[in-house]
Amino acid sequence: MSTGMKRYKEMNKCIKSIFLGVIGILSMSMSMTSCGGGLMPQPPQLVMYGDMDGYVFMPYGSSATRIANDVIATKPAKDAVVSATCGDTVKSAATNADGYFYIQKLPVASCLVEISLNGFTKVPYQISVTTNQTVRVGGAQGTTMTPITHGVIRVTSNVAGGVIVLDGELTDVIMPSDLYCDFPYVQPGNHTIGITKEGFESVSPVEVEVLSGSIASVEIRMTPIGNRPPVANAGAGGKWLAGYKHENYRWDGDVVVYDLIPISYALDGSASSDLDGDELTYIWEQVEGPIIEIKDMTSSIATFTPIEAGVYKFNLRVNDRYHDSVSDDIDVEIAKIGGKIVYTSTLYQKSSDIFKVNADGTGFERLTTDDAFDGWPRWSPDGTQIVYFSNRDGNAEIYKMNADGSGQTRLTDNAAYDGVPDWCADNKIYFTSDRDGNKEIYSMNSDGSNQQRLTVNTRKDTGVACSADASKLLYMRVYGGDNYEVMIMDTDGGNEARLTDDTKVHSFVNWTPDGRILYTTADSLGGEDKLYVMNADGTNKQIWNVPAGENDIEDAVMTDDGNFIFYVKDLFIHVMYSDGSANLNLGVYGAVLDYHPGP
Structure with missing residues (x-):
């Protein structure tokens, strides 16, 4: 060859050989x-190519986010510009009405993609173009643009499940069960918010101004078609007291201690109603009176603790999730009782002692501390001293002491019974004694001198009570086992008269400031005592009006202004308004009490 x-x-x-190599290699330089x-x-x-596409979204109004699950609610962004730079090749496209873009024939390489939209922050991506493949920019979720400046719209509602309308457009945001959602990327400016839900009345859009970096709150209330407003019922007006009550008596070593609890009043709106059976929410508000704090102000029953006397006015509104009710008002008249109480108590168990406490529950003090029986305390007319009887010296005798417990002095001294005294405005002390063989009423000067017998009969006389003007004495005479009658006489023992005569147990006699007589009546000893009143001549006997549920009242003593009655029930001291409108257990353990207006 x-x-x-x-x-x-x-x-x-x-x-x-060269052409075979070209076919086996995608791209190479020869x-x-x-x-x-x-x-x-x-x-x-030879240059190889690929494509890219994607979706671009913009927030409604600018943006909406449901905080509950952190899903951004958006709409397609039309006319967003998408630019792809792949080496020396630069191509761009604009999004269509669906927010979609498609760029063809980009060289296989690493490309810089930038998406821009007027008023929004530019979004960059670094994308690798693959031969004969279409790369999705932003992945399956697409790209959401964020406004350069933005604020937040917080939407609250009373109903879940409604679709939020922002700037006239239905969003894909549904009001969640926690009844609020945030739209966090809203462009500054004025926007409108609405909610629509089937079966509910239409709601006019609410206009809201959004400022950059701030939260604009909007509340939209939805109402079912045909739903009726609820009715608030704050309850009847009432009377109550300012002060303290005793709770939880207990030993601290050899001393009895207790908890001093401020007296509170319950505002009761539980009678409020809704004709559609909707669940109610409550809001209590004070509108007049001394300023106080309302506890549980969003409950049907709220409480407050009054600190001074006055009329406290409150307003109750209820809501059924759809309507606010018309408000209902209530007035609560609060009194703060002045003065002081002296009484007998076995609080220390070893003995019966004399105690005192202020009428508002403060100032608790034990006055006698011996191991004997000390009882039936009564204030002197000026409130500086107390007369009582005690068996500390072997038998019952009359004693007196200063209001602070000092200066305890024995006034009677004999082998007989001397007890149940009262200190009268004429500065004499009247008491019961059996020194002459039968319990009779006696008198003496406040120093124990000039002791004289006033009643003479074969029956027992006891429980003396002196009138405010020192002209009359009330007492009880025992006619038989279950027959105690109310008697009256002059303070010198004259003009004795029987005021009751019905073979019942009449006891705990006392005077009212207007000269009438308070007393209790029971069918038998140990039976239930009911409170009665009658005139000083025994006429016009009638049962006293007491609060509902109150019975078996003992030791009733009316305050000097006639507005209140202290009494004993179940060995605790109570107080009630004289008209029977309200009562309170003061929690003070004691009996046989006496009241003085002070000081």
């Missing part, structure tokens, strides 16, 4: 190839 023919065959073989020692020219460069 000639040399020329041999070179031609070698060159032809080399060319075939260098000069030596075939049989000769050089070949570089063949044309």
Whole structure:
């Protein structure tokens, strides 16, 4: 074979090899190839291509986010510009009405993609273009644009499940069960918010101004079609007291201690109603009177602790989730009782002692501390001293002491019984004694001198009570086992008269400030005592009006202003308004009490 023919065959073989290599490689640059020692020219460069697409979204109004699950609610962003830079190749496209863009024939390479929209922050991506593939920019969720400046719209409602309308457009945001949602990327400016839900009345859009970096709150209330407003009922007006009550008596070593609890009043709106059976919420508000704190002000029953006398006025509104009710008002008249109480108590168990406490529950003090019986304390007219009886010296005798417990002095001294005294405005002390063989009423000066017998009969007389003007004495006369009658006479023992006559147990006699007589009546000793009143001549007997549920009242003592009655029930001291409108257990353990207006 000639040399020329041999070179031609070698060159032809080399060319075939080169084209086979091009087919097996996606993209490569051909260098000069030596075939049989000769050089070949570089063949044309082959460039491979791919595509990219994606969706761009913009927030409603600017943006909406449901905080409950952190899902951004958006709409397609039309006319957003998407620019792709792949080496020396730069291509761009605009999004259509669906927010979609598609860029074709981008060289296979790492490309910088930027998405921009007027008023929004530019969003960059670094995308790798793959041969003959379409790359989705932003992934399956697409790209959401964020306004350069933005604020937040917080929408609250009374109903879950409604679709939120922002700037006239239905969003895909549904009001969640926690009844609020935030739209956190809203462009500054004025926007409108509404909610729509099937079966509910339409609601006019609410206009709200959004400021950059701030939260604009909007409340939208939805009402079922045909739903009726609820009715608030704050209850009847009432009377109550300012002060303290005792609770939880207990031993601290050899001393009895207790908890002093402020007296509170319950505002009761539980009679409020809703014709549609909707669940109600409550809001109490004070509108007049000394300023106080309302506890549980969003409950049907709220409480407050009055600190001074006055009329406290409150307003109750209820809501059924759809309507506010018309408000209902209530007046509460609060009194703060002045004065002081002295009484007998076995609080220390070893003995019966004399105690005192202020009428408002403060100032609790034990006055006698011996191991004997000390009882039936009564104030002196000026409130500086107390008369009582005690068996500390072996038998019952009359004693007196200062109001602070000092200066305890024995006034009677004999082997007989001397007890149940009263200190009268004429500065004399009247008491019961059996020193002459039968219990009779006696008198003496406040220093114990001039002791005189006032009644003379074969029956027992006891429980004396002196009128405010020191002209009359009330007492009880025992006519038989279950027959105690109320008696009256002048303080000198004259003009004795029987005021009751019905073979019952009449006891705990006392005077009212207007000169009438308070007393209790029971069918038998140990029976239930009911409180009665009558005139000083025994006429016009009638049962006293007491609060509902109150019975078995003992030791009733009316305050000097006639407004209140202290009494004993179940060995605790209570107080009630004289008209029977309200009563309170003061929690003070004691009996046989007496009241003085103070000081």
